[in-house]
Amino acid sequence: MSLRLRRLRRLVQHVCFVVLMYGGRFGLRLGPALPCFSCPFVAGCGGHCYLMGLQGYIGFGLNAAALGSAWLLTSLGWLAVFIILTAVLGKAWCGWVCPFGLIQDWLTALRRRLGLRERRISPAAKKKLGLIKYGLVVYLAAVPPLITLGLLHEDFYLPFCNICPGKALLPLFAGETRYLAVNLNNQVTIAFSVALLTITGLTLTGMFFKERFFCLFCPMLALIHLLKPLTALRLIKKPGACVGCGNCRRACPMDIEEVRERLAPDVQTDECLDCGGCVEACPSNSALALKFMGRKLFASSRAYAAGFVSSLIYSVRCAPPFQGLTAFLFHRSFVPFVRGADSQRLSSEYADHETPGNHERILKK
Amino acid sequence: MSEYLKNLMARAGARVKAEEARELEHLRGRPDRLAAYDYFLDLAATGLTPAAAAARTGRPAVNLLCLQAPLELFQAAGLSPFKVFGGSQAGASLAAQGLPALMCPMLKSVLGLSRLRQEEKTSGAAGEVGTSGSSGAIPWVLPTTCDWVVKYPEMARLAGLSGLDSPGLSGPLHWLELPHVKDREGSQARWLEEVLRLKDFLQNLTGRPITRRALAGAVAVYGRAWRALTGLILLRRAGRIAAPWFFLTTNVFFGDTVEKWTEAVEKLIPAVAKNPAAGRRVFLAGSPIFFPNFKLPRLMEEAGLTVAADDLCSSERLFPGGVDCGDPSEFGLLEALAQRYHQGCLCPTFADNDRRVNNILGQAAPAGPDVPDAPAGVGVGAFEGVVYQVLKGCHPFDLESFSVEAALKAAGLKFIRLETDYTAEDSQNLSTRLEAFRQTLGVGGI
Structure with missing residues (x-):
């Protein structure tokens, strides 16, 4: 098989990167409800990350004047669009589409080329760190109403965007460096700027030494996971065919243990990116499969794994x-x-x- | 040495040679013999000993008594790992006194053959005999898997086999302590430590460090070998390769470089693909099978049964290929190898080995469209029953046969348990039972 899933995924990721980062320059407007980090701070982007819209809608939704207006209907409409988009592709937004995810993959590719060891996070620590993303969902939903109610300064507007490393890094690809500067307007903006730079620095370091480091904390991943009952795309396991070799975990960008451990059909955890890496690496026929509405898109097989694994090149050369x-x-x-x-x-x-x-x-x- | 002993050795040596020659003769005379098998036949004919392998590969040999040690490490160190085995009944009969009455025939054969080798050496006889044993100061790596392997050095010492660094063995000995619980973080950490220690041992042997580059190269070499083996296995699932041929192919794996073996298998695949599908397909589980003792596969063939799959460590589980290393750094490669050889192993010496049954059940269902890379015209289907071989004295497989039987019968598969050894006396009995088993296939079941 010449077109391996991994190669297909890389291709899709790069196409999506170009479309989402530069699509606006060619008149593309995919709306403000995309379930991935298509950052609105990138001038000329093709569509907007829903997290920004969400922070706005929740704030204004509590404004008495906005209730009953056409604006409320619009915001509910975009919520519906977000839910539909999430239901169709699920976590594939993270593994196949997200431009920030691709940047993380570039850094991982660089680390691999340099032959540097990946830093592991123990399963126990991961479980605790994984709660941060739900904390961030609560944070980005709770702050805007407090502004509306006058309990917080208005510069707390877009509380998540102001600390999101995507806001610092993605605009760089459009030649925009101003989000790396400290906004000296007032104490709130200074605090946010410093927080953003600190978080960005930590995230960059983390992303270099640990594959998909930021995804551990991403509130978008948490939101998509909360909509899991609606999603059509699923990772399904046939427990009776698993011999427990662990290739799934080694191939997994998030080092998910459960796919190997769990002896049940549903092995999709909140960290899963639907990238399909585990399905590709699994040497047991039909033990793992990516299914869309119950229909098999791609299933594991020994024949595929043999071709796939022997085609992996652990390159040790660089210039x-x-x-x-x-x-x-x-x-x-x-x-x-x-x-x-x-x-x-x-x-x-x-x-x-x-x-x-x-x-x-x-x-x- | 007394004249009597000398005569005994000479006669046993002649019998070992005759056993091997007879099996080779049988294989060469088969109507389904292909020119592509010649490479494997020649390897078996010209000697499957560590010394012969070292001569062929041009690399120093290291003796292994079990396949739990990551072979990629030996490859990366520029060494030639050799899984010591014995399939000779004449060899087993030479094993010294002072052994348990019911003993693993494979190690008994190894002991006898090693003794024979030693006597030949001291008496200056020309040429080497037997499929195993040791010659020269060849180092040993002993993973502590089954009790027979663990106690081998002791038995070898009692058998009067002389050694250099350690009594009973012919070279420095390295233990690889295997944690017998797979699914526990602590076990995996300890096993990784053992693998790192093995790396140190091998580095000390060669005096050169094992680099990341060499390790990555070794993983790639074994990855290609696994792809080739998978190609052959797919044809086997379709009933296109007879059991003795498949066992010959895997038995000679350590006789030459992995690369040459891989090339030979890659050449074999298109030739075998033209074979017609034959017999009722069954799964062969249990104790390993070693040249020249192809008694059971031949009897199965005569009874009209085709081995479409197996879980023998001498055959399909020869090496756990297909290692996906998500982290290809030096440490990452070593860790991936350690995990693949530990967690992925289905040896009954493990305490938590429940998933061994999944390897059988998972393949019992027709693979059909899920096998995208199957060669054209190959129908990959299910097998109809499971033949479970227990070598008398092979306790781990003996013990586990009962839980495997229960699980397979619960899933509706036909099952037969055969207890045998290297002697030919029970052939008629086995034949009758296999015939009867064949007749039950296709009636009810899956």
């Missing part, structure tokens, strides 16, 4: 100047918790004990 720099920056003696960066240097010293040309040939394939 020479960069190689030297990273070997210096990430050398064991400087960064004790980073392993493997200096294996580049060693490999050339005793490449002779490998079967001549063999690994070379396989890596090139």
Whole structure:
């Protein structure tokens, strides 16, 4: 099979990135109710992340003047659009569409190329950290009414956007750097700016060392998960076919344990991105499947896994100047918790004990 | 050594040679012999010993008594892992006194063959005999899987097998302590530590570090080997390859470099794909089968049963291929290998081995359209029953046969449990039971 799911997903992600980040420049308006980080702060974007709309609607919804107006109907209409879009694609918005997700994948690809070890978060810690995303949903829903009721300063407007690393990073792709500046207007704006820069710095570091780090905290992921009963796209397991090899967890960007552990058909956890990586890597026939309204889109099989896994190339090469720099920056003696960066240097010293040309040939394939 | 012992050894040596020659003769004379099998036949004919493998691969050999050690590490270290095995009844008869009455025939055979090898060495006889044993200062890696493997060094010492660094063995010994509970975080951490220690041991042997590059290359080499094996297995599911041929193909795996074996299997696949589907398809579970003891597969064939799948560690579970390493750093590769060899293993020596049955049941259903890469014209279907082989003395498979039987019968599969050993005396008995089993297939059931 020439078109592997992973390659298809990368293609879709990049197309979506271009459409959502630059579509507006070509007249595309997909509306303000997209279930992914298509950031409204990007000038000329193709559509808007619903989180921004949500923060606005909830605030104004409590305004007596807005009740009964056409505006209320519009906002309910966009809510309906959001629910429909979520119901159709579910978490595929995260795994296949989200531009911020793709940026995280780029950083992961870079780390892999450099041969740096991925930082793991223990399942117990992940469970606790995972609650943050629901906390953020409560936060972004609770603050706007408080502004409307006059209990909070109006610069608390868009409380989530003001601390969202997407707002700092995504506009950079449209040449916009002003969201990285500190807004000195008043104490509230200064506090938000500093928080945004801090969170962005932490997130960038996290995203480099841990695949899809931000998704652990993303309130959009939480919202989509809350609508799970309505979603058509599902990850389904046939428990009686699972031998427990763990390929699903190793292929999973979120390192989800439950897909292997759970012996029940529903293995879709709140962190699942519907990326299909586990289905691809699973060597048991039909043990895992992505289903749309109960219809099988893609199921695991040993034949597919054999072709897929043997096509994975754990590339260890990068351009020479960069190689030297990273070997210096990430050398064991400087960064004790980073392993493997200096294996580049060693490999050339005793490449002779490998079967001549063999690994070379396989890596090139 | 007394004249009597010398004669005994000489006669046993001749019998071992005759056993192997007879099996090879049988394979060569089969009507379904293909030219693509010659590579595997030649490997079996020219000796399946660590020394012979080292000579072929050009890499120093390391003895393994069990496949629990990640083979990719040996490959990355530039070593040639060799799973020591014995399928010879004449070899088993040579095993010394002081062994349990009911003993694993495979290790009994290994002990006998090793003794034979040692006597030949001291008496200066030319040529090597037997499928196993050790020669020279070849290091040993012993994973603590079943009790027989664990007690092997002790038995070897009692059998008077001389060693260099450790008594009873012919080279430095490295234990790989296996946590017998798979689904526990602590077990996995301890096993990973064992794998890291194995890496250190292998590095000390060669005096060179195992790099990330070499490790990634080794994972790729075994990935390709697994793809080739999968191709052959798909044809097997369709009943297109006879059991003795498949077992020969997997038995000689350690005789040559993985790359050459893979190429030979890749060449074999298109040739086998032309075979017609034959016999009633069954699943063969239980104790491993080793050359030259192909008694059971041959009897099954004669009874009209085709082995479409198995869960033998000498065959389809030869190496747990298809390792997806989400984190391809040096540590990530080692961790992925450790997990794949531990969590994914279906050996009955594990305490929590419930999912072994899933490997059988999951394949009992017709795979049909879920197998997108199946070669054209290959119908991949279900098997009709399960033959469970217990080698007398192979306690782990013996113990687990009962729970497997209950689970399979509950799922509506036909099941037969056969207890046998390396001797030929029970052939008629087995034949009769297999015939009767075949007649029950297709009646009721799934």
